Amino acid sequence: MSERRKQYPFPDFEPKWQRVWAERLTFRVGNPGEHGFDPTRPKFYVLDMFPYPSGEGLHVGHPEGYTATDILARYKRMRGFNVLHPMGWDAFGLPAEQFAIKTGQHPSVATVQNIARFKKQLQRIGLSYDWTREINTTDPDYYRWTQWIFLQLYNSWFDPAKKKARPISELAAQWKASHPDGSESGLRDYLDQHRLAYVAEAPVNWCPQLGTVLANEEVVDGKSEIGGFPVIRRPMRQWMLRITAYADRLIDELDGLDWPESIKSLQRNWIGRSEGAEVHFPVVGQDDHITVFTTRPDTLFGATYMVLAPEHPLVGKITTADQRAAIDAYRAQVAQKSDLERTDLAKEKTGVFTGGFAVNPVNHQKIPIWVADYVLASYGTGAIMAVPGHDDRDFEFAQKFGLEIRYVVQPPGPIEGCFTGPGTAINSDFLNGLSTTVAKNRIASWLEEHDSGKRAINYKLRDWLFSRQRYWGEPFPIIWRNGRHEALSAEDLPVVPPPLDDYRPTGTIEPPLAKAKDWVTLADGAIRELNTMPQWAGSCWYFLRFISPHDRQRFVGAQAEQYWMSGRGPGGVDLYVGGTEHAVLHLLYARFWHKILSDLGYVSTIEPFQRLVNQGMILGEDNQKMSKSRGNVLNPDDIIDEYGADTLRLYEMFMGPLEATKPWSMAGVEGVYRFLARVWRLGMTENQEGVWEISPQVIKVEPDPQQNKVIHATIKKVTQDIESLAFNTAISQMMIFVNTFTNVERRPIQALRTLLILLNPFAPHLSEELWERLSQRFSIFSGQISEQPWPVWDESYLEEDEVEIILQLNGKLRDKITVRRDLDRESLEQLVLETPKIRTATRGKTIQKIVTVPNRIVNVVVR
Template sequence: MSSEQRKAFPFSEFEPQWQATWEAKKAFRTPNPGDADFDASKPKYFVLDMFPYPSGAGLHVGHPEGYTATDIIGRYKKMNGFNVLHPMGWDAFGLPAEQYAIKTGQHPRTTTEQNIEGFRGQLKRLGFAYDWDREVNTTDPDYFKWTQWIFLKLYNSYVNEAGKAAPISELEAQGLSRAEIDARRLAYVSEAPVNWCPQLGTVLANEEVVDGKSEVGGFPVERRPMRQWMLRITAFAQRLIDELDGLDWPESIKLLQRNWIGRSEGAEVKFTVADRSETITVFTTRPDTLFGATYMVIAPEHPLVESITTAEQKAAVEAYQKSVASKSDLERTELAKEKTGVFTGGFAINPVNGEKIPVWIADYVMMGYGTGAIMAVPAHDERDWEFATKFHLPIREVVAAAPKLEGEGGAVCEMEPAACFASEGYAVNSGFLNGLSTAEAKKKMAIWLEEKGLGKGTVNYKLRDWLFSRQRYWGEPFPIVWENGQHASIPESELPLLPPTLEDFKPTGTPEPPLSKATDWVKYSDTATRELNTMPQWAGSCWYYLRYCDAKNNERFISEEAEKYWMGGGKPGGVDLYVGGTEHAVLHLLYARFWHKVLFDLGFVSTPEPFQRLVNQGLIMGEDGQKMSKSRGNVVNPDDVVREYGADSLRLYEMFMGPLEQVKPWSMKGVEGVYRFLARVWRLVMEQNAEGEWSISAGLQDAPADKQVIKVLHETIKKCGEDIEKLSFNTAISQMMICTNSFTAAAVKPVKEIITFLKVLGPFAPHLAEELNARIATKFREIAVSGLLSDQTWPVFDPAALIEDEVEIVFQVNGKLRDKARVPIQATKEEIEKIALASARVQEFMEGKPVKKVIVVPGKLVNVVV
């Protein structure tokens, strides 16, 4: 017998065949509004996976977890009469692809296309019900044409007084100057401190820098000011917080978003630089502690550093600035790290008491947060206290746990560590605030600052504007030209703007981007040149869900009809279910929501939010309990699992491991377990002869099913439907195992009920379900489903079948279990007793002895005492 014949069931024979059948028949094509076969009466269900980055390594077993979950619910919704949109595509621009191409000596388009081909093949081998006609690729000109188009909408928009995005033409109509208009664009140019990696030759996002080195390659990164394109996401900060409330997202993800945006209420305070006309503005959430500000700290990149630094301190300041340039934002803001800093030699005037206080620079203050300057109140802030203690700076108590009115002079006092009081309390040593609670003192100080013209109460956000340009080749070119030092958009008719075909696309090693090498391309006209930066990888992933709705539209990024249908019109709407990893819990979701709100304000989409329901699948760890990585040697390739156990086994195991959201270790024994379950399902229908040939089982009959089998089947229909809706796939599979055991134990395998069971199994193990139905059709043509099982309606459970009319009774002899039987639930004690005494097993253990007593506990047991 061959190794193929020795398999528990011949999955390798039929799985590829069904995949080919589905593809040939376009079994999962989803019609769009306007298509001849579109049925507008059906409800829609848009289920979306976070699309993968097609790396050279291909899929690992963590990828199919979320994909299988969405596939199950998509198939289930289709069987329940929904128009289901379940697409797949590729997030294919970006630094990793460019670096991979450089290492392999190939062009990134070549390597990207090869990687996509590999990923696509892997996904098709898993039998996912994707509408491949809607496949998108962020590097396809037909796709990034519309990425560039959306950028132009941002470039030509501003935020009006109502807090909404509006056309820049409104400002032009008001007669504003070019400079005034440029200052209000949603896409604007700024000289910003950035993470610059000389070896990669590009700016990196904070998230791409780890311990002062690039995440890709591990190269040193430094901070330096550079001209960059920025997107004004801060103008949407409050909306991005407020509009989280109506979303069906995990609270933990909402909290991450809120914390990243970082709303805080407080006041802006102006400190005049001593002996100079400049002012330093700080934002503080505790304006009530202003009397306790004994020094200031400004960011090493602050524009005033050079002018306020004295000649005596210049060398020390410059050396410190250089040392800070190599640190990431994360390193600089790490609370546990030792505080460092340098005195500039300059002073500022505390506006509330006229004191001259020293101005320092320190790495924990950054231009990217707040105003790039803080007032330090060491008595009431742990970070300031540590800094003041290290550098012997004065510490003044201005908040006490209980009210006290003495000591209004504000004497400076050295304090023990335990005395740093960071909570709210009552103002002391604070002049006109003395005795007020913190809340009252905050309000009074804000009013005082505004009256004196020294500041005002305000709301601040930790969120910074989005640095949107990169100095690399493999990204979307900006549809922008420069002429006489001014930028302008190219006409929409010139989109897509294709990148030049460069043989040498490597970074220049300088801030000059690689596109500068394409001299003919760079020259737009005799007097104008193209923008040389490219967009970050985030750009293509900000709106891909919309393109899926109308992927082949050449006239519009999405038609109005498709957008209103698939995104839900004026209802809460959006993607009905979005599944992906927690690594995108903040930035991707935040950026996509921002772009969507701009498009909503401008009237291009009909809902304010893109993703109505969000679920994060848990990480799949290696069998050693560690995160999968090549270096640990614990990566599991799904192709190997499919080759050994079949696609359905992989799909089923990933759903059976535990709750979708939990972190779970991989186990090949677990794969074997679900493989054996599927083999039991196979053997409900098929049997194998001595030569290894399969045929329809003799036990499969068109006969009435046992009442208990029917009951378990309808319990399975009900529970699996409910569990799929809740994404509780592991418990649904457990119920299907119970149902299979019930079929196996029955003397007759009822073909009608088994076909019904296959419909329930289909979303989970589609290849096996289709194959068994097709095999059944060879003998029971009138009973088997004609056509594809996946096109059938989800079975409806019969509530009457769930009613328990029998109960299992245990039979004991002298208190020891000897037999059991199912008896009618309405049976009397006398009837139950007769059934027990008639049991052959009971009679065997009575050994012919006379009955002394029979104890009957209805619904539970019978104990025969002899």
């Protein structure tokens, strides 16, 4: 670091104020019912996405969102709100576990160290968190409640009639009433099929290198999101969460949220709801039928063949003897392909005829059944009816294999090849002449009447694969007895993972917890569930724990939850800021859990986050994404050493709009540093000995009208810009303010006082320090700056007696005149027509029209 002389003594006062805030618990906030808490004040819950405390520490991207929320928090406090602004640690996860494997050190040790480092770095930025509410997802007092919430899911089912989760006991009662002679195991089976947390043997994404399964959301291009290792599909018995039951609500209940439209559409897209119909095709010569899902049932008359996914259970039965060898070879070949190869769009379609036929229920035609890997086992029913005339993929396949193409939709205009849009039904018997929309409806009714199918809705969203073969995660509160799972009771929580010397993957599908033999087997012979929860579990509800982090009785205190999560919309947290990378993972999972907790009556809102803002990415100075390999990563500590925390905060906010992606610039950092130094010198001057003292230019004097205009314009702009998170323009206005007062001989203390308060949320250390120093001479600086009420602007200062009017001729700027404010239209137009420019320009021409906007513009239209 350079030893260059600092422009103002931030290295002295920044740590000083951080200490003061910590000692005085300046930013601590209580809960309703606590001594000194005023529940009549409005509340503001402003939340950052809590970080995973990695070994690398913070980079300059972290403080961007954190500073934005901090400005809001400080501002709202000055506006008289009770502000909940907490921070914590999402500390379970793979990196700590892999570090443990490498070093032999328990993951908790590295976690504690990493958290200490992160916290120290955050505190150096001067963020006004209430650290008495700090939480850590790896703390047994925290994850006991994560496990407790899992039990709520386990002990609930989704009632499709009410579209709500209900206790499983109610379902048990229903079943017993309708099955008076039902067996105990019959009941168990029934309940286990309906729990929101259930066990299923399902094809999963298995990553051999990581030794664990992954959720669909964690697999990118056939590789693990973490590490980029190959992922293969294999069937395994796993815990699943029934998120698909909530698919419609997860779409519909987005409507009331103040989220970016792009994130809402990302979620809708991910859930992928599509409406259509299921159609049953009887298999020729067999008792079976093939069910397909289609969004275009109106094209049923155009179905000329069928395709089954290679994994479809009926493939074996349908295949004829002479086709068996070819089909078996094809299936074996497909099974060897990775997901990446299978979904490669560029490749040619492949497939094999099974030898079997099905009957089209609407016209009783016999159509061939094929097997092809362009049909996915995991979507719909794993089988399709192929309509090559009106589906691109079927068209391509039919062309390659010489299958019949039949057109059943008349396009609005001439089109060649395949037509996938809406039109009018043709060659379709009773559908002929109907528009696509009407035809869809008519055929759906027909299918239902003839028992050949029904209306149906399909989703891309799959149930959430919730178990991982890892050590460093929440153990399940589940034991197994006689091949059946059982929930532990709430009193048995938390289930703490056993100490292990060896965290390595077992090399098989067995989780590392299997190595803790003593822990695994209970006294009565029952064995523990060996999987752990995925990293997303802890972050699904942490915003609730912040409300009452030390509550021993409940995961969140009821009264406090109602106070902090209340609001005008369906969501509780007033402002949630974080990166877009969590658009479909964390944000979808957290909404899902929250809805269950809401259905069961544990929380008072149906959505967790009312307003969501995504901060943009900060690029390196080379305009590239910051990464170790590019060597363009910047550490906030270095910026703070050189320029101070206030400069870091201010620069991050001045770079541009919060939501934009933008490159870092050291020259830009210098710019805001200079600005802060100018603020400092507005109040302070350096004497002969190099000691800073209050500037003699700061005096008790009333600001003149021009100065008052700047003061009030700044109050207005900064206030409005903070509310709309437009921090860059708020800072610009404060720069204009400072430029105005830099060169005046006499600096009114009132002006300086206002500036310091406005600047306080942005640069809290500098404003605190100046406030304190000035208080030694001037009584209007008494008290703590953070306790001052936010200034109010007076419009009357912003209005001047004279206004400048823009003169246009045919919409082009020609001149400007200054006139009395609120001059009436006629007089103004008269004045305009008399100006030399307009006189010359209109000479010999006809004035067609004069457009006048009072106090702003006059546009003369001539011909």
